[in-house]
Amino acid sequence: MVISTKAIVISKIKYGDSDLIVKCYTQELGMVSYMLKGVLKSKKGKVKTAYFQLLSQLDIETIHRANRSFQSIKDLRMNHMYVSLHTNVLKSTIVMFLAEVLSSCLIEEEKNRTLYNYIETAFLWLDQHDNLSNFHLLFLLKLSRYLGFYPDTTNIDFDFFNLIEGKFEDSETGLYTISGQNLVLLKRLLGINFDELNTIKLNSKQRQSFLKIMLLYFDLHLSGFKEPKSLQLFYQVFN
Structure with missing residues (x-):
């Protein structure tokens, strides 16, 4: 099921050489863990590592399957661009x-x-x-x-x-x-x-x-x- 929701990045962990596990608190689904395959090496695609700084606020489109440990992200964009939160x-x-x-x-x-x-x-x-x-x-x-x-x-x-x-x-x-x-x-x-x-x-x-x-x-x-x-x-x- 495809769901669109706001999401706040809570944590991220490198998995293997190129994957990233990101935990987000979402408006529509609560706490969800996402597996981002190949994101650390890929220079193409809409899912970039820069989006996943701690407490970044995103709009995501997720392919959500019940009872799975890790979900996937189909599309995303920044919901809010912080001015000083990550630079101060x-x-x-x-x-x-x-x-x-x-x-x-x-x-x-x-x-x-x-x-x-x-x-x-x-x-x-x-x-x-x-x-x-x-x-x-x-x-x-x-x-x-x-x-x-x-x-x-x-x-x-x-x-x-x-x-x-x-x-x-x-x-x-x-x-x-x-x-x-x-x-x-x-x-x-x-x-x-x-x-x-x-x-x-x-x-x-x-x-x-x-x-x-x-x-x-x-x-x-x-x-x-x-x-x-x-x-x-x-x-x-x-x-």
């Missing part, structure tokens, strides 16, 4: 890190247009703005809404947040409870959108501390979630 060193580091997080989170093969639209819009915003040092923190927090474990803000005035329960509490209830500076930052991020990121001022130690909390939060709520291999490089760049 800081932005490209964020792209590498968050693409790895998304690869670990988005494992189901079913469409979720609301989630797709969020990812699409968030990276269009990042491409167009330079206030980016805390982008990943807000991106992950907002992503949790679409994955089903966004913090319950009913008792947001309480002094503790239980990472396992995903809610604010009036007392410390165990190992996975946060308070103090990380709690203050959580409450601030819950009340803003990307355009308000310039109101958040953090040093590298504060930023790393909260990122560790967010990754733990994802690990507690997502089966099979893995700490990104690019985390240490990410810390170095944003130190």
